[in-house]
Amino acid sequence: MESLALIAIILPFIGAFITGLPVVRNHFAKFATAIALFSSLLVLFLALNWHSNGRTPITYDMISFGHMMIWGITLDEVSTLIGFAVVVLGFFIALYSCGYLTHENKEHPHAGKPRFYAFLLIFIGAMAGLVFSSTLIGQLFFFEITGACSWGLISYYQTPKAKAAAMKALILTHIGALGLYFAAAYLFSQSGTFSLNALSALTPTGKICVLLGVMIAAWGKSAQMPLHIWLPNAMEAPTPVSAYLHAASMVKVGVYIFARAVYSAGDIPEVIGVVGLIMAMITLIYGFLMYLPQDDLKRLLAYSTITQLAYIFIALSLAVFDSKLAFIAAIVYIFNHAFAKSLFFLIAGALSYSTGTRLISRLQGIMRTMPLIGTGFGIATLAIAGVPPFNGFFSKFPLFAAGFEVSQLHGWIMPLIILALIESIATFVWLLYRFGQCVIGEPSQEVIDAQPLPKSMSFVLIVLMLMSVFSSVIAAWWLG
Template sequence: MENIALAAILVPFIGAIITGLAPQRTAKWLCTLFAAIASIATLLLAITWFSHGRTDVTYELVSFGRSVLFGLTIDRISTLIVFAVVVLGLLVSVYSGAYLTKENREHPHEGQSRYYALLLVFIGAMAGLVLSSTLAGQLLFFEITGGCSWALIGYYQKPKSLRSALKALLITHVAAIGLYLAAAWLFAETGTFSLTALADLNGDAKTIVLFGILFAAWGKSAQLPLHVWLPDAMEAPTPVSAYLHAASMVKVGVYIFARALMSAGEIPEIIGIVGVTMAMITLIYGFIMYLPQTDLKRLLAYSTITQLSYIFLALSLSVFGSRMAFDGGIAYIFNHAFAKSLFFLVAGTLSYSCGTRMLPKLRGIMRCMPLVGIGFCIAALAITGIPPFNGFFSKFPLFAAGFAMSADHWWMMPVMILALIESVASFGWFLYWFGKTVPGEPSEAVATASPVPVAMQGVLIILIVMSLCSSFIAAWWLG
């Protein structure tokens, strides 16, 4: 398992070097090849772990004296999430090969080698962060993802995209201060960076370390007050938005918080209280910001902020002793990655074929582009939590756990009612835009749409299927 896990991390980095040096015409094929190899490695890792009795394993790979600097953790959570982030990287690379061409009506542009090389680096960094068993390892890959996001958000090299890229880099780097503080404090108290050492900390030290990790998580996962980089990051190519801002980068924050909670043993309740409070504030703010948006990608950006708030809410509720809330939060990370990637790539397909992603200019999508219309419908239903799609099976355990715990913690009842109201309201808002854009007589932009490439259609079909099936995979895998 150790070698397979290392392959999942290192193959994308090696592929990035080769792809970056390759001729432009072959870069997209090399990117897809190395992403496919890494995806196979994550699948083999999961199968091997499962066949060995689902026993959690930690490998200490780099040590200095008695201090563990880097290692690998292979368990039910890391195997599930690493599969999602790497396989979605593969799907995005396939989609990018068809999207980044001169035939793109909104952004006619042939994808350069650096784009595909950076995408591979990002895939490798995500695999490394998810599998890392130490705070030092998480910090290393945390910073690599920040550098990649800066380069990919500013890929088009336009003044607005460069400003957005710099904003994302600065804010997420400021957030990294929390992770630096947590790592330093953990080392000072225990002499190691291993996440398992969190359980050995006394009350005050554990609180400080967990707050440091939580602050870093807020920055990466775009929660108030560190949220402002995400909507502007929509200047990136849409496949990048799908990967960085649905499947990977924004999931760094919630993942490191979940991993810390899992490793720390008994958690101080103040962590849960602060986590719930900030999640609810961000949830309400994000929904309010839905209302003026007419750019589909910016609407999805604020939707991502609110969906991440639900994950923080679930994880924070788990502090009060709910296994259901924790597993629901992990399933939410997995399920949301597929559903939101689908929605972003629907937006990319509209951009490619119609030349716009502005909602008022789109109407009659179903008549001219039935697959895209179906994808829009399923993605909207999935992320707003309508059965039988995966979002429902993410939200249900969260609400079930919250209402169950309200018997012992009265304040959880109004929190869950507010969250339920937001969930219903967001469904109504997406239903409103669905009615305005998908049925009806085609608008000029839709009526003159160019054909959707087969590669893009194939990726949309896979994500539609996963929006139906991923919740069952997560539930079975998490037990």
């Protein structure tokens, strides 16, 4: 199994190098998509192999120096589930991009370049490496690779706004990364190893130091206050980039590394939960207030992503108070949100491809002329809002159940959970209002003049619609 994991991590890097060579000059998009598909199959086979062999968590030491492990691979129910999501969604984004990055795109008529697919493959490999890493130094290494790739992908169109947005993302996420540098150094100074498993043996003070460092890094990568301002500007990237980096993978790095630290640390001082919960609630309210006035669909989704990630931080903070249900809710939320929000971003991309605009005020009556996009818009809206039977409901329900459970012992948490519940209801009402504006009614001129989608884009949208219903079933089965 360690060989499968290692190949799944390394293959996208090799594919990225070959993508730029003359030998695939005329077929680089198809080649990169094939590499992403093969990596997805490897991760799927790895996960099923681990599952069929007893579901026992196992760590393989890959790089060590004496008794000190530098990097290893961890296979458990968390890493295999999230690893499947980030790699498979990378394949779907590559496939979608084959249709999106063409001269037929009304908003951005542009033929894709090899560097786009090379950066995308490197990002897929780095995400797989980070998810399966068993050490903080390994997470840090792949954390930095994702930052470099995000800079290249956000600035892909090479406009002044895109370059400025990419630099802002690079700087702010690297400011957050200082927390992970500190956490890795402190863990090594106290335990003589970088292994995440060593967290459980630290003193309470040591755990606070390491977990606060990881939390700061997580805030930066997951666009949480006070390191959140890079995400809305990053919407200058091509929409497939926004879907992958800012819905499925890059923003999930933060919540994932914090989840792994919480999972590995054993008994955690409650101050970590208090800080995490308060900051998540502040971010939740801020994100909600900011996406209300947005007319650009992608910027609305960016602020919505900030709030959705805040929910995951709420769940992880509740897990600090010995709530296993809250931790499971956080992992399920990461998995489900990756598919639902990717669908929403790709719907925005489909609208810009077909109509030439992402402005909500210029998009009406989508269902009459573009039923596939209209249906996808509706499913994504209901999934993000947490309406059953869509996957968002099965993310939020256990989170709120855990919140009310923890509140029985910590009464100060109850008002925060009620406030989060009010925000969730308000999100449903607002997204439903936006759905009515865009999807129902007489078509606007841009919608009347819309062009059909390529088959590759339509196929990806259909798969993500199905996953927005069934991903929660997969997660529930996998986590037991």
